[in-house]
Structure formats: C-alpha cells, structure tokens
Amino acid sequence: MTLALLCALGTSLCYGLGSVLQGAAAMDIAPAARLDPHLLLTLTRTWRYPTGLALDGVGFLLSLVALRSLPLYVVQSVVSSSLAVTAIAAVVFLGLRMRRREWAALVSVVVGLTMVGLSAASQQPDAVGTRGQVVILIVAVALVLTSIAVVRVSDRSGAWVLGGAAGLAFGVVAVAARALPAFPSGSRPAHDAQLLLTAPALYALLLAAAFALTAYATALQRGTVVQATAPLVVGETVLPALAGLALFGDHPRPGWGAVAVVGFVVAVGASLLLSRYGDVEAAVDAVEPLGS
Template structure:
C-alpha cells in the first residue's frame, strides 16, 4: 500500500508539471492523438521531470499490483487527484478552499478503509481471451482519442482524460496477466496491450492537458483507471477482501473515488477560483485569474 500511495504522489505531481509544459507548447492540429505535441512538450524540463516521476510511479504501481487487489491499487491511484489539486494550487496559483481540503480528507479516509479491508491479490491468471480483449480495448482508446479531438475544450479534456485512464487501466490488468519477462511472454497479447495502452494513455493525457482543466482531465483519468479494472480484478482474477470486510472495501473504494471526483469539480485551475491577485492586478471580474497560457 505504501508503494501504491508513493505511485499516486508521483503521478499526481507529474500531471501538473506536464500540464504546465503542455500549455507552454505550440498547439498542434487539435487531434486527440497528437504524437507531435508529445515530441514538442518533451523538450521542456518540466515535462521531462514529469516523465521521470511517471516512470518511478509505474515501478511502484507494478510492485503494488503484485501484492494487492486491483481495486485497492486503483483507488490509491485515484488519490493522485488530491496530489494534483495541492500541487496545482502551488504551481498554477489557485488557493484550495475548505471544501477541497475536506475532499482531500475524504480521499484519505477512503484509502484507510481500503487498507484495512483489502486481502491479498487474486490467484486468477486470466485467459488468452482476456489478453486479446485488453489489446482490443487499447486500440479502441486510440480511436476514441482521435474522435475526441473535435470536441470543445471542456468536454474534450474530460473525454481524453477518460480515454487515457482506460489506457492506464488496461496496463493495470495486463500487469497481472504477465508472469515474467521471458521469451514465452512475447506470445502473450497482454504484453502488447500493456505497451499500447500505456502509450495511448500518455499521448491522450498530454493532449488533454494542453487545452482544458488539469483536474477535469484527471477526473476522467480517475474513472477510467479505477472502475473497469476493479471489476475485471474481482470477476476474472479472483481479487477478494478480508473475511467479513467486503462492505468496508466497497465503501472505502466509493469514498476514495468520490472524494477525488469532488476535487475535480471544485478545483478548476484555469477558472482562477480563489486565486490571489498578483501585485498591481486589476480589481475587476476575473482579475488575477491564471489564463490557459500561464
């Protein structure tokens, strides 16, 4: 669980650093899948630091997935939105309200309940059909991302974030279907689903953060990488809770995800809600609010 929470801290911090870098990057074609945008963004040190944190977070996530049910790791990943909100308050100059701090406390309470109720990871190994299903889902993520490029900025960020979260959710499940990095695993469709889902997630999340809200994009990310993978873990991979504590695990999962989504609703960095005006700023409506280029 410590590894899962460490991964959430890495991912949450990386999201804001990558958002700052992506918004300072020249816009591309507006397509949901914009590989050129990634190549332009990666020239900035903040994006590179974010990628480094993503890499560290991914290693910690793999360790957690080898010891905990997917639903517990997924909820811990959802807490990255609490980290995103706090770091965004620092880097994007948005003051967190008491309501937002309350949501952070709710997320922590949900994770505590999950930590108490979670059992060991399931013993199920899945099937070849599940591996091919993951590969198809990863390909579908790319198609949805391309179609989302035509949406307005608000829903665009949410849909791209949701698609990116689904891609990362594919990675979560695929990790459980890969026994070891042996030559035999090169015939495992889960390996290619992991690579395609991870790459699609990075591309779509970068495009989502380039225009639109950090927290809206991350809210979609939370939904995509928690609900679906948790169900797959319980139904197909045998994830269970400690005896008699199923109700606590369900409650903890719901509370952690709901608290994270509450942060996405009330913490909009680009709206400037509660932002402190800078020295000499005008006192009129919207004064001092950071713009999408800040």
C-alpha cells in the same frame, strides 16, 4: 502487504506531482487538431514534461510491485488520491488556500483509503490465459480507434472526452500489467523473455500506455488540468476495479466487502472534489524562473 501499500502510495505521489508538471508543459504548446504522437516529442523540449514523465515512470514501476499482491481496486483507489497530492502541493508550494469543503474532502480521501486498506487481503491474482490477454488487447485497440473518431472535438468538452479516454487507457495499462505472466522461480532469462514477448498483454500495455500519454497531453491542451484529470481518475479506477473482480478473482477480506465498496466510493469521490487543485495555470509563473 505493507510494502505493496507503500508502493501504491508512492505511485499516487509520483502521479500527482507528474500531472502538475505535464499540465504546465502542455499549456505552452499550441493545441493539436488530432492525436499526434509527435506532440510528445515537442513537449520534451521543456524540463517540465520529461520530469513529469519520469515521475510517472517511477510511479508505474511502483504500481507493478503493488499489483502483484494487492487487488486492483485497492491499488487504483490509492492511485486516485494523486489529486489529493496535487491539492497538498498547491497549498504547500503555491500558497493556495483550501476552504472547509476541500479540507473535508482531503480528510475523506484519507478515511476512504484507510477503509480500502483495512479491507484488503494479500492475494496472488488468478492467472489469465492467452484468450483473456487477447481480449485485453482487443479492448486497447478498440479504445484507440474509437477515440480517434472523437478527437476533433475542439472545445473544452474535448478535454473531458480525451481525459476520460486517457483514463480508460491507463486502466487498460493496469489490467494488462496485472495479466502479464509470472516468471517461474529458477527459470532461465531466455525463457522469461520468450514468455513475456509472446504475451498479448504486453502489447496491450504498450499500446494503451502510448495512447494514454498522447490523449492526456492533448486533453491538457483543450482545457485545464482539472477538466482533463477528473475524468481520467474515474476511468483509471473504475475499469480496473471491475476487471479485477471479473478476471483476477479480486476480493476483500471475509466480511469486509461493504467496507471495501464504501471506502472505494469515498476515496474516488473525494479525490474528484479536490480535482480543481490540479489546475496549474497559477503555477506556471511560479516555476518559470527555473527555465525551460
């Protein structure tokens, strides 16, 4: 379980730094009027976005390790602390100062994560059958279709809407990753590949991931990183936590239920208070000398 917690913390670190880099890159591109996957190709022309995307990729792989032995509510509450990572990076690398309430929020994140970690019980998730995986895929498709209808909200509220949609999509990614079939010990690679390719959860994961990246990049253009990331954090933590209880039989250690709930709320809530340090408008000039 210690390794899984370390992987979850590594995910938070990668996501926090990746969001700052992606936000800086998105600010240099003219806002898109609709969800356009071509936007991702445009963003790769600068070094910041591919680097941030690579950090997200590493974070996702680490999260897969964590999700195999930890409840979703534990992993996602740790992931929400990526905003605390952003705050620390702003202080260390940009020289920004934190007021007492931000320091209090940072301490609260640590306290909340400690409570969540102490309440966690190492467990194997309940197997999700084909029907459950199809439900996850339907949710992913419905989320994409619904978000396309509201993407033309062009004012700053559009950043909140698309950020929240991206968060829900990242939540679907986490749920789908947890629902992927486990490969039997000693099975043949061809059998494992067939098992994976016929799993609806795989396609839910791929669809949700592609949509989440596009929606988040568009949200970053509609407003600040704060406005895009704060609702994202809520979406990617609350949805998986509820899905973990309903689909996978997640549970804390016996007698630690109240500690888990309080720790989750404190960690996520305090992370949101730190979200203003996700705003990288002041950081763009600081990183510009490295070139594009």
